[in-house]
Amino acid sequence: MKFNFIAERLAQQTEHNRYRQRVTIEGVAGRTIRIDGNAYLNFSSNDYLGLSNHPEIQAALRDGASNYGVSASASSLVTGFNYAHQALEATIAEWLGRERVLLFNSGFAANQAVMHALGQQDVLLLLDKLSHASIIDGALASSATVKRFRHNDYLHLAKLCNNAPQQDKLIVSEGVFSMDGDEVNCHQLCEVATQANAMSYLDEAHSIGIKGDLGQGIATTEVDIVMATFGKALATNGAFVACSESLHEYLINFARHYIYSTAISPAIAWATKRSIELVQTEKWRREKLQSLTRLFKTSLNDDITLLPTTSSIHAINVQSETKALAVSEQLKQKGIWLTAIRPPTVPKGTSRLRVTICANHNDKDIKYLAKCLNEVLV
Structure with a gap:
């Protein structure tokens, strides 16, 4: 077979828990997304100001x-x-x-x-x-x-x-x-x-x-x-x-x-x-992001460490690819879509959950996310 490295490299990705696949979003993505008929609270979007469906x-x-x-x-x-x-x-x-x-x-x-x-x-x-x-x-x-x-x-x-x-x-x-x-x-x-x-x-x-x-x-x-x-x-x-x-x-x-x-x-x-x-x-959108961020940080257990940030991006370093995937799957079962970020996107040993808070989230969403993270990150 020509280009044997294709199969070899894909096998290596799977072995190291770095294999990536696309998912199909059904309908309009926003605060929530629907995938395979299931609805999830979406904390993996870069629609920071909640304008995508304005x-x-x-x-x-x-x-x-x-x-x-x-x-x-x-x-x-x-x-x-x-x-x-x-x-x-x-x-x-x-x-x-x-x-x-x-x-x-x-x-x-x-x-x-x-x-x-x-x-x-x-x-x-x-x-x-x-x-x-x-x-x-x-x-x-x-x-x-x-x-x-x-x-x-x-x-x-x-x-x-x-x-x-x-x-x-x-x-x-x-x-x-x-x-x-x-x-x-x-x-x-x-x-x-x-x-x-x-x-x-x-x-x-x-x-x-x-x-x-x-x-x-x-x-x-x-x-x-x-x-x-x-x-x-x-x-x-x-x-x-x-x-x-x-x-x-x-x-x-x-x-x-x-x-x-x-x-x-x-x-x-x-x-x-x-x-x-x-x-x-619409300055209120930026002000709401700051308010939701404060709520998120104060709702997490003290033993959950966020990387220092002044933005809408909140990274929780769980180190291993295996744990990042496992926690992401546990959250999915609770109705939260939070993608595991793994090498080579981030350095080896720093696999993480990358939480993005958007202006179309509300206090209830943030409290539920924090509650679920407190439960699965033990």
């Missing part, structure tokens, strides 16, 4: 499809860029106080595009150890030298910068880290960047919408480049890169993921514009 966003999607089309039908540099895209880019630029914005089909594509386009032979890419796979893959596929600094360790980062004083440098981190839920110290990161004459890049996929007074994320104006996705708190699809005028023009000319991809759906762009408007005006 009627005004749905109406904007319909209007966008009617006025601008479902498909862009071409790349942005051919005939795929229309008014819906332009309006969304302008909305984001004003929201974040940035010169220009460029739209991408996904956060994975956006991260890879920037790492690859800026990762020239004489460039040093400095990545936080817990950077997303898309950042790592994009950096390693580039021509740049790649080094990784210890997670949120800015002294280590400064040391790496000092060892390459004459090199162009890009420092890369995340606003909120997707698996631990902790966040960057933006001020310290930018201080190191300034001292090292480096550019800074922040992936705000898990902080856009839920951080900042208007949901604009963690990044200060000191950060040179911001990337964020639409598919989490903003409840649509796609991503953007916000940057300077000159970098915007550079990416249009040299970012292969942008040049050679059909532009995102105009209908989705129009719906995202409405979503961002709601994010800015």
Whole structure:
């Protein structure tokens, strides 16, 4: 048989309790999901603000499809860029106080595009150890030298910068880290960047919408480049890169993921514009997340340790893949959907339950989740 490694690798995944399978969600996913005819409270969603089924966003999607089309039908540099895209880019630029914005089909594509386009032979890419796979893959596929600094360790980062004083440098981190839920110290990161004459890049996929007074994320104006996705708190699809005028023009000319991809759906762009408007005006959603988070933390037994977080992500490290799967299954029997996160998504020995609290949950949901966790994590 050709490609024998396929069967071998799958067998290894099964042996190490890392085999992954898809499940089919029936109907509309939200606070609850239905799978195989059974309803579950959903604590594995990234719909942090509970906007995914918002009627005004749905109406904007319909209007966008009617006025601008479902498909862009071409790349942005051919005939795929229309008014819906332009309006969304302008909305984001004003929201974040940035010169220009460029739209991408996904956060994975956006991260890879920037790492690859800026990762020239004489460039040093400095990545936080817990950077997303898309950042790592994009950096390693580039021509740049790649080094990784210890997670949120800015002294280590400064040391790496000092060892390459004459090199162009890009420092890369995340606003909120997707698996631990902790966040960057933006001020310290930018201080190191300034001292090292480096550019800074922040992936705000898990902080856009839920951080900042208007949901604009963690990044200060000191950060040179911001990337964020639409598919989490903003409840649509796609991503953007916000940057300077000159970098915007550079990416249009040299970012292969942008040049050679059909532009995102105009209908989705129009719906995202409405979503961002709601994010800015409906501050109560962020306030509710904070209230539910406080309730969750105080409802857990003292012997259950959450990783430090100021976000909607609450990680409980159970260490082994076997235990993570077993606890996830026990919770399923109690009507809770909470996915076990295992290597290689997280480092070996740190398999976990990743609880995500969303604004469409209520106090009763949180108390029930905590009660069930208190029962199964013994």
